[in-house]
Each structure stands twice: as C-alpha cells, then as structure tokens.
Amino acid sequence: xxxxxxxxxxxxxxxxxxxxxxxxxxxxxxxxxxxxxxxxxxxxxxxxxxxxxxxxxxxxxxxxxxxxxxxxxxxxxxxxxxxxxxxxxxxxxxxxxxxxxxxxxxxxxxxxxxxxxxxxxxxxxxxxxxxxxxxxxxxxxxxxxxxxxxxxxxxxxxxxxxxxxxxxxxxxxxxxxxx
Numbered sequence: 031x032x033x034x035x036x037x038x039x040x041x042x043x044x045x046x047x048x049x050x051x052x053x054x055x056x057x058x059x060x061x062x063x064x065x066x067x068x069x070x071x072x073x074x075x076x077x078x079x080x081x082x083x084x085x086x087x088x089x090x091x092x093x094x095x096x097x098x099x100x101x102x103x104x105x106x107x108x109x110x111x112x113x114x115x116x117x118x119x120x121x122x123x124x125x126x127x128x129x130x131x132x133x134x135x136x137x138x139x140x141x142x143x144x145x146x147x148x149x150x151x152x153x154x155x156x157x158x159x160x161x162x163x164x165x166x167x168x169x170x171x172x173x174x175x176x177x178x179x180x181x182x183x184x185x186x187x188x189x190x191x192x193x194x195x196x197x198x199x200x201x202x203x204x205x206x207x208x209x
Contacts, residue, residue, distance in 0.1 A: 079185065086162045087193050089147070090181075093135060094195045096120040099176055105138075112171040114138035115179075121149065129158050137162070137181075139169040145183065 094117075101118035116136040124130045128151040136148045145163040150156075163183065172180040176197055184190045 079189070082163055083191055083193075086145070089162060090137075090193070090195060093119050093121075093147070094179065094197070096122070097135075097197075099197055102173065102175060102179075104171065104173060112173070113169075115171050115173075124149075126158065128152060128156060137171075139166060143167065145169060 097117045097119040103116045104112045105114040105116070107113045114136055115138075116134065118132065118134050121129055121131060121133050121135075129149050131152060133152060134150040134154075136146075138146055138148070140146050143164070143166050144161045145166055147160045147162050149158045149160070151158070166183050166185055168182075168184040170182040172182065174180065178194055178196045181193045181195070182190065183193070
C-alpha cells in the first residue's frame with residue numbers, strides 16, 4: 031500500500047508574505063493602469079485640438095484662396111487691437127444657394143469664446159454663422175497685406191497656435207507668376 035504524504039499546513043507568516051507580495055503586484059498594476067488612463071486622456075485632448083486646428087486651417091485656406099485681395103477690411107476694438115476682419119470671396123456652390131457665388135464673409139471672436147465665420151447672403155438680408163473653433167481665450171489678427179495674413183489663437187495659458195495664410199499676387203486665371 032502506498033504511503034500517503036501529508037503536507038504541512040501554511041503558517042501565518044507564509045500567508046502574510048504571500049499577501050504582501052500580492053499587494054505590491056496589484057499596486058504596481060493599478061498605478062500603471064492609472065498612468066495609462068491619464069496618457070490616453072491627454073492624447074485625446076491633443077488629437078481633438080489637432081483635428082480642430084486642421085479643420086480651421088483648411089476651411090480658411092479655401093476661403094482666403096478665393097478672396098478678393100483688395101476687399102479686406104479690419105475693425106478695431108477700443109484698445110486698438112483688430113477684432114474682426116471682413117472680406118469678399120467666391121463661396122462656390124453652397125448647400126443654401128442664397129450663400130453661393132460672390133459674397134461677403136467676416137471672422138471674429140464672440141462673447142462665448144468661439145471663433146465665428148459669418149457669411150452674408152447675396153442680397154445681404156441673411157447671415158450664416160459657422161463656429162470655426164471653440165473655447166479660445168484670445169484671437170489676434172496680424173495683417174501683412176498684400177502678402178499674407180497671420181491669425182494667432184490662444185486656447186490656454188500654454189497652448190497658442192499661429193496660422194499664416196499667403197495671398198497670391200499673380201493675375202487671376204494665371205497658373206504662374208510673371209517673370
């Protein structure tokens with residue numbers, strides 16, 4: 031008959047050591063999980079800001095590339111800073127036909143800290159507002175006509191972006207600059 035070997039029961043010290051090691055492992059895993067969540071949230075903010083900035087730049091690049099070079103008008107605040115820029119541009123075919131074709135647009139920051147693009151209808155009776163960016167702290171326009179326009183936007187104390195839009199001085203319908 032085979033002999034049955036009995037193992038000695040776990041002692042209290044062995045159980046405490048095992049629980050201590052488990053606590054260290056769980057704490058390490060939990061802190062790594064918390065750090066991963068923080069990095070993921072900050073990446074989401076960065077991704078959202080990058081996508082919004084990309085949309086903003088592409089939208090205004092299209093508009094400014096179809097703007098009449100001599101139509102830009104600047105409005106200033108009481109302190110002398112430029113607060114609004116108005117211009118004429120070719121809007122192309124808009125879903126609302128009343129905003130299609132040659133029209134007038136304006137870019138300004140409203141009291142809700144949104145950067146707004148306003149487009150006037152052909153007959154100047156209606157306005158279509160489009161929010162280009164939200165939650166902006168400051169908005170600066172630096173005109174360098176007829177060559178380029180610089181827009182600086184501050185989202186927070188540390189996050190500030192500058193967008194530059196170049197204007198062409200080539201004749202309309204021409205593919206290249208004259209030599």
